[in-house]
Amino acid sequence: MIAQKYQKMLSGKSAIRELAEFAAKRGEEIGYENVFDYSLGNPSVPVPAEFTQVMIDLLKNEKPAKLHGYSPSLGITSVREKIAQSLNHRFEMNYTKEHIFMTSGAAGALAHALRCVTEPEDEVLTFAPFFPEYHPYVDLTGAELKVVPPSKSDFQINFALFEEMLNEKVAAILINSPNNPSGIVYSTATVKHLADILRQKEKEYGHEIFIISDEPYREILFGGTDAPYISKFYANTLSCYSYSKSLSLPGERIGYVAANPACKDADEIVSICGQISRGIGHNCPPSLIQLAVAEVVDLTCDMSVYERNMKLIYNKLMELGFTCVKPGGTFYIFPKALEEDAKVFCKKALKYDLILVPGDSFGCPGYFRMAYCIETEKVERSLAALEKFVQGEY
Amino acid sequence: MIAQKYQKMLSGKSAIRELAEFAAKRGEEIGYENVFDYSLGNPSVPVPAEFTQVMIDLLKNEKPAKLHGYSPSLGITSVREKIAQSLNHRFEMNYTKEHIFMTSGAAGALAHALRCVTEPEDEVLTFAPFFPEYHPYVDLTGAELKVVPPSKSDFQINFALFEEMLNEKVAAILINSPNNPSGIVYSTATVKHLADILRQKEKEYGHEIFIISDEPYREILFGGTDAPYISKFYANTLSCYSYSKSLSLPGERIGYVAANPACKDADEIVSICGQISRGIGHNCPPSLIQLAVAEVVDLTCDMSVYERNMKLIYNKLMELGFTCVKPGGTFYIFPKALEEDAKVFCKKALKYDLILVPGDSFGCPGYFRMAYCIETEKVERSLAALEKFVQGEY
Secondary structure (H helix, E strand, O other): OOOOHHHHHOOOOHHHHHHHHHHHHHHHHOOOOHHEEEEEEEOOOOOOHHHHHHHHHHHHHHHHHHOOOOOOOOOOHHHHHHHHHHHHHOOOOOOOHHHHHHHHHOHHHHHHHHHHHOOOOEEEEOOOOOOEEEEEHHHOOEEEEEEEEEOOOOOOOOOOHHHHHOOOEEEEEEEEEOOOOOOOOOEEEEHHHHHHHHHHHHHOOOOOOOOEEEEEOOOOOOOOOOHHHHHHHHHOOEEEEOOOOOOOOOOHOEEEEEOOOOOOOEEEEEEEHHHOOOHOOOOOOOOHHHHHHHHHOOOOOOOOOHHHHHHHHHHHHHHHHOOOOOOEEHHHHHHOOOOHHHHHHHHHHHHHOOOOOOOHHHHOOEEEEEEEOHHHHHHHHHHHHHHHHHHHHO | OOOOOHHOOOOOOOOOHHHHHHHHHHHHHHHHHHHOOOOOOOOOOOOHHHHHHHHHHHHHHHHHOOOOOOOOOOOHHHHHHHHHHHHHHHHOOOOOOOHEEOOHHHHHHHHHHHHHHHOOOOOOEEEEOOOHHHHHHHOOEEEEEEEOOOOOOOOOOOOHHHHHHHHOEEEEEOOOOOOOOOOOOOHHHHHHHHHHHHHHHHHHHHHEEEEEEEEOOOOOOOOOOOOOOOHOOOOEEEEEEEEOOOOOOOOOOOOOEEOOOOOOOOOHHHHHHHHHHHHHOOOOOHHHHHHHHHHOOOOOOOOOHHHHHHHHHHHHHHHOOOOOOOEEEEOEEEEEEOOOOOOHHHHHHOOOEEEOOEEHOOOOOOOOEEEEOOHHHHHHHHHHHHHHHHHHOO
């Protein structure tokens, strides 16, 4: 028989995906260049040319049977070493290769990290607004995701509600800073306060509470943003990274888990990830991509377009009277809708070919997300449409 | 806390991996060319040059943001179409792209197929000798793997014992033909008989029993072997494929699930695989590798070395008085050891720098596996060592 659990999931369609499909269809009618599609977080800038060159060199010069051979189950040793060194250099950490587990992007990293530190029936807390895929990521491990309501004034952490929700069953806190969908970055004060509370609760409950830090947007930061490296502030941290955004390689599925060297069982965690792999059919990201990424480990693509777009959009939103927390990074912005039901608001926007995503599925009704990883020229044209929309309807 | 289930697995070291590590270490002492390492099934021949050229062309000519962008969650549409057409052409099937789900190799394919058609507490039956990783693959889904003892005279299916073990809890049969470790291929008669029994039991139990057919060695066949395409004989079949062996790309993690178009819920199975992905962090094999493999979908590398090696080894084994079923494909052979305990036998062989893997972990004590995906010149030298070993010790 077909497994019921997954069959049931089929009925629940993703709001983001439905909007992206609408945008594609509308594009066929009026030309996609005229659809102001803010639905998907697909990077719009190219990978650094150095990456492409490294790939071509490897393909031309390396022996195929070696190049395409099995990766060791924890990742290619030299790659893990380079990543550890890069993190140490950038964030003053002391990782060794033993703390780095190579994964198929952040989704793979989270799948391992979650299984590593939770048992079925445990609770995992996250903070709204949050990436909707956290639900299947967590719920299908057997643990339960619980969502702390947002702090709407700044999208930092609502600590009062967080402390109310903490209890002995909480095994992990899943955070995402810089944040999808709000674009905000947790401040040093926020991270310190979070760490203090968790250390106290660990003592009280007599067991570890891990931070699982989902960091695919770590490299997309706007000028002047206070952006602490989470793991520096809390030993029991598993950092989950992906090169999807920083190198514009989302389709190549490459990332890692970095276990803080001071965390509980630090020397075993990566090996445990290797065991988890056997159960979920993961077996390493592609060898070739591992080798190539390691050669450009300290590079990012030119991501200046994201900050340029953010400023244009933010300024126009302010001018039009929106309430909005200014993003510190990512390529998302999360303003308050101009009426209570953001789904109605976003539906009205479709008439102006503006594809906005209601905040409901991010755990924050009444708000909407714009993913501005698109060309600046299109952003500029979209803002005229936004102005027309707001003035026509409100 | 660190999850106990996976922590316990750490203590159980793989016999194959231990032997491979021993071989590498011994290689440092006497030169790896003098270690007759038959431990690992890592393809020794290069990927077709066409693949490398396609990769370089894509990297040089395709827009990076498009080339490396997210793959749709079920796989790239054009790639799924090409694979369906190739299977239809080769095996007279009628797949469409809707029946093909792209995965990270056979491990990824099995992870999805198993979750698709089993619920926790269900039983999955497999036939000894079998690939030891089937245990974590199945057991960590919540279902239970049960092993039907081998038919030692031919390593086809022991139907008497199989029928004894069938019961209402059996949701799937996991088969692997051509087989690791025996190298044998299920005959048309075997597959037909298996299908007949399953159809009858489906009626009796009132639920489907799926065949999950693990086929990474499908393209490595030796002259004259009867090698039926399993899915032709049984509608409720999910074929799990990997290009690891046929294109010598094990490190690039590329394969698929092909659901028989006549199977139960055929139109939903691939979408269900997409839902399963969300829970296990899979999210597609790499875009670039998908695109490149689709361009060489009907090619294989030159695998003639495997048959050449098999014949040399098989003939020598016969000459030395071993009992052995002649392989019909793969790059494995699975002779009977010359004493009851194959672990003792394989340990003695180490003195002659022969790295043989005892059959115990394959569910078939008293036998041993040789993975002859190595150079023929080395095979020839190894046979002198084998002769010396046998004549010296037995």
